[in-house]
Amino acid sequence: SAKFSAGATALLRAVQAVVVEHESELGRLDAIAGDGDHGIGMRRGVDAAVAAAVSAAEAAAGVDQVLIIAGEAWAEKAGGTSGALWGSALCASGRALGNRERYSPDDAVGVVSAFSRAITDLGKAEAGDKTMVDALLPFVGTFIATYRSAASLQGALSAAAAAATTAASQTAELSPRRGRARPLAERSLGHPDPGAVSFGLIAAGIARAYAD
Numbered sequence: 200s201a202k203f204s205a206g207a208t209a210l211l212r213a214v215q216a217v218v219v220e221h222e223s224e225l226g227r228l229d230a231i232a233g234d235g236d237h238g239i240g241m242r243r244g245v246d247a248a249v250a251a252a253v254s255a256a257e258a259a260a261g262v263d264q265v266l267i268i269a270g271e272a273w274a275e276k277a278g279g280t281s282g283a284l285w286g287s288a289l290c291a292s293g294r295a296l297g298n299r300e301r302y303s304p305d306d307a308v309g310v311v312s313a314f315s316r317a318i319t320d321l322g323k324a325e326a327g328d329k330t331m332v333d334a335l336l337p338f339v340g341t342f343i344a345t346y347r348s349a350a351s352l353q354g355a356l357s358a359a360a361a362a363a364t365t366a367a368s369q370t371a372e373l374s375p376r377r378g379r380a381r382p383l384a385e386r387s388l389g390h391p392d393p394g395a396v397s398f399g400l401i402a403a404g405i406a407r408a409y410a411d
């Protein structure tokens with residue numbers, strides 16, 4: 200229904216606001232041991248995703264199609280590793296949601312799991328490789344555990360975002376084993392992984408948007 204398509208678009212706008220606010224910071228972080236394009240890449244990706252979602256929702260697409268079209272636009276326009284990963288995660292979330300008349304809060308567990316699995320299936324990174332996966336896995340684990348015990352979507356999102364943010368800072372201690380930063384491992388030590396940091400910031404932004 201139109202309500203869920205509008206909800207997906209609003210969520211993407213919340214992601215966009217976070218990326219716009221932190222674009223230069225993410226670029227500087229990626230310049231330490233990467234190629235410096237994480238801010239601009241995320242910006243291009245999310246801008247394209249929001250534009251695609253808005254036109255899909257205007258054309259009365261279901262929430263699944265809104266997310267799939269947004270994910271395809273993100274991957275295509277962002278370029279880079281993180282763009283492919285975010286894009287495929289959005290597409291997988293859309294497929295997991297489907298297009299139904301009603302959803303229960305339990306469907307959120309399925310979406311979060313599908314989002315996460317898409318990233319680990321495509322990128323093949325494991326915990327400790329110093330990638331966004333080091334923020335993603337604590338997010339998913341905390342989300343599911345908190346949701347199961349408290350049954351509050353808002354509470355689970357806030358707790359999961361806090362876990363992702365903490366885990367993202369802790370990647371500073373890690374040495375990169377994936378992606379562009381690997382050959383520059385010594386430079387990266389002491390600095391958090393850009394993709395983990397952006398994931399933590401976005402998770403916090405979504406939790407705030409959901410609380411409003």
Ligand code: ADP
Pocket residue numbers: 229233234235236237238240241278279280281282284318321322323324329330331332377378379392393394395
């Ligand atoms: P690129 O490295 O292609 O320039 P970005 O700078 O936008 O792309 O994104 C870099 C981020 O992508 C890294 O900080 C890391 O979090 C993430 N990343 C890189 N490789 C992988 C991977 N195989 N699996 C998951 N995340 C990855």
Ligand code: MG
Pocket residue numbers: 229233234235236237279379
């Ligand atoms: Mg980069």
Ligand code: MG
Pocket residue numbers: 234236279280
């Ligand atoms: Mg790049």
